[in-house]
Structure formats: C-alpha cells, structure tokens
Amino acid sequence: MDAYKAIVSHRAVRHFIDRPLSDEVLARILRAGRWAGSSKNAQPWRFIVVRERKMLNQLVECGRYADHLRSAAVVVVIVTEPGSFAAFDSGRAAQNMMLAAWAEGVGSCIAALHYEARARAILGVPKDLQVRLAISFGYPKPDAPQTIEGRPREQILVTIGRRPLDEIVHWEKW
Amino acid sequence: MDAYKAIVSHRAVRHFIDRPLSDEVLARILRAGRWAGSSKNAQPWRFIVVRERKMLNQLVECGRYADHLRSAAVVVVIVTEPGSFAAFDSGRAAQNMMLAAWAEGVGSCIAALHYEARARAILGVPKDLQVRLAISFGYPKPDAPQTIEGRPREQILVTIGRRPLDEIVHWEKW
Numbered sequence: 160m161d162a163y164k165a166i167v168s169h170r171a172v173r174h175f176i177d178r179p180l181s182d183e184v185l186a187r188i189l190r191a192g193r194w195a196g197s198s199k200n201a202q203p204w205r206f207i208v209v210r211e212r213k214m215l216n217q218l219v220e221c222g223r224y225a226d227h228l229r230s231a232a233v234v235v236v237i238v239t240e241p242g243s244f245a246a247f248d249s250g251r252a253a254q255n256m257m258l259a260a261w262a263e264g265v266g267s268c269i270a271a272l273h274y275e276a277r278a279r280a281i282l283g284v285p286k287d288l289q290v291r292l293a294i295s296f297g298y299p300k301p302d303a304p305q306t307i308e309g310r311p312r313e314q315i316l317v318t319i320g321r322r323p324l325d326e327i328v329h330w331e332k333w
Numbered sequence: 334m335d336a337y338k339a340i341v342s343h344r345a346v347r348h349f350i351d352r353p354l355s356d357e358v359l360a361r362i363l364r365a366g367r368w369a370g371s372s373k374n375a376q377p378w379r380f381i382v383v384r385e386r387k388m389l390n391q392l393v394e395c396g397r398y399a400d401h402l403r404s405a406a407v408v409v410v411i412v413t414e415p416g417s418f419a420a421f422d423s424g425r426a427a428q429n430m431m432l433a434a435w436a437e438g439v440g441s442c443i444a445a446l447h448y449e450a451r452a453r454a455i456l457g458v459p460k461d462l463q464v465r466l467a468i469s470f471g472y473p474k475p476d477a478p479q480t481i482e483g484r485p486r487e488q489i490l491v492t493i494g495r496r497p498l499d500e501i502v503h504w505e506k507w
Contacts (some may be wrong), residue, residue: 162339162436166365166429173425189502191340193495195428198445200490207503214505238507244445247466251422254369255340258432262336271418283507292421316374321367327383328363331388333412333457 160262169258172266173227175297175306179210180232184263188235188296191259197248204245204252207236207282211292216282218270218293221278225270226308226317231295232265234270236282239289253294266299334436343432346440347401347481349471353384354406358437360469362409365433378419379458380427381410383467388455392442392467393445395452398489399444400482405469406439410446410456411452413463428470 208232218228228234239245257267270293272278284290307315384407393403402408413419431441444467446452458464481489
C-alpha cells in the first residue's frame, strides 16, 4: 500500500475476525517498530508479543477500555525505559507498527493499561520499566458495531473524525 | 512510496539543501499529522509551521542539538495539551508527518526544545500548553557529514543503527 494512503486511511479497529497473523506479517510489524527513530537513538522500548488466549484475557483486565485485546490475533505490549522522551518515542514506534499492519490489511487499536501493577505482575516486567500500553492486531471484522466496550463510541471519544486543519495549524507564531 | 519501505528505510536527516517544499507537499505532511490516532481521539496537538529564517534562527537557540532547524525548508513545532497520553500521541502524529515527508523524498529530524520557556516566548504559546519538540523538514543534502552539531554522531547517540529484534522482543512474557 502507498505510504500516504496508509497514513491518512488508518483508523482504529477494535473488532477482529478469528484469523491468525502469519509469521511474516508479524515480523514486518515488529521490524517496523524496531526501525523507529528515537531521541539520541536510545530505542527506549521492548515489545512483548502475546498470542495465548489465557494471557490475552488477563490483559483485558489491565485497562478500562481494553476489551479489544480479547479477540486480537496478536497483542504487542510496549515496555519503556524511563526518560524524558520515552513516551513520545514509543508513540513513534507504535505508529510504525500500526501503519505496517494496516498496509497488510491488519487493523489495530491501542489499549491503555490503567492498572499497570497488574500488567507488570502478569507479564513479569521489571520494576524499573513502564508498561502502560498495549496494541491489539487482527484482521478487521466486517460490519462491526461502532462501539467501545459495548457502549456507543460517542460516549467514550472526545470527538468523531478529526479537527479541521485550520483549527490545529498556526503559521509562524501561535 | 510503499508504506513498509517508507517505514523501514526512514532515517533522520539533519542536513538540507536550499530548496523549499511545495504547498502540496507541506499540506500532505500536515494532513498526515492531523490523521494520527490518539487516546479517546483527543488530538492533543497543535502544529506551528515556521519558515521565516529569522524565526528558525531563534528556534535553534531553544535546544541543545537543534542546529538542524536552521537550514530546514519548514519546521513544524509540536504544541501539546497536558495529559497522560499526550506525549505518546504526539509521537504518533510526528511519525505520520515524517513518514509522509519521507515518501515524498523529504528528510526530517526531531529537535528537543530543552529551553521551553524561550520557545514559548518566541512563538507566543499559551502557558497551559507544552512546547517541547520541533521537526525540521527539507530535501536531504547529498554527501552530508555524519555529524550532529559539528561533532561525530557517535559522541551524541547511544548507539548507531538499531538493536537486533531478538534483543527487543519477548514472547508471551518478559
């Protein structure tokens, strides 16, 4: 898929069909994350790849809106080192993975792991690292409901679609 | 350019030739940032587009390694709302912009604005918003030196290239 098309057509996908990702597609997703740039090239991330159903069901309990992890073919948990730009840089790596997936027809959605201590215990993540986010990956379910945790998405999201460019872009100064 | 190719071939570019970006290329970059996903679709970002030389020279003084902003055709300053996931989400928007640029042959590099108060004053950014990062965009200079601020990049970066996948990926658990 064309890069620009992948970027502007990419949307969160929360409902997946029961179809695994091939090893090759998974490898592309992980390589995409690996190649992200970072401050001083610190690469402040580690990725935990989770596919076992039992583990996915446990991860669902680590976030308030994490139900989409349950039916994912693969979940990538992002573990980060502390650092001023680690969160920003992890966002870059996450976006790379989600776009590489999208280009293969694979949807994805990020889940905040609000209950970090629980996620840490389940996954065995060392105490000096953060584990705040996970990404579900899977083939999109056709005609899936526009819901989040069974509720209309309008109840959860700040807005639908994106703000107009005129509203978010300033020229030369604020 | 193919999405996956754009993602894995993307590298930071710190040295630019004196060639402006067309309005169309700049619009693609901004639209790419606009379409990034974010937690609860909050879109916690605003972009200040800077092209005036005088302003670019002032921005250079806002970061310790920001010299590459000086010769950029365009700089996009990222302004963010406070929030738990604003930094992570801004990383997603930044990556979208840099990949959209790269697909057009335009290089880019992120500059940390370590002296945020100075950047805020120069740009007139309200106090309740953060202004910690700027991205330079421009056409890459051929045979540019592998230096950062005139020093060998090995002196600044944690490492060259990327860690092997085996080192950053865990399976099922840490």
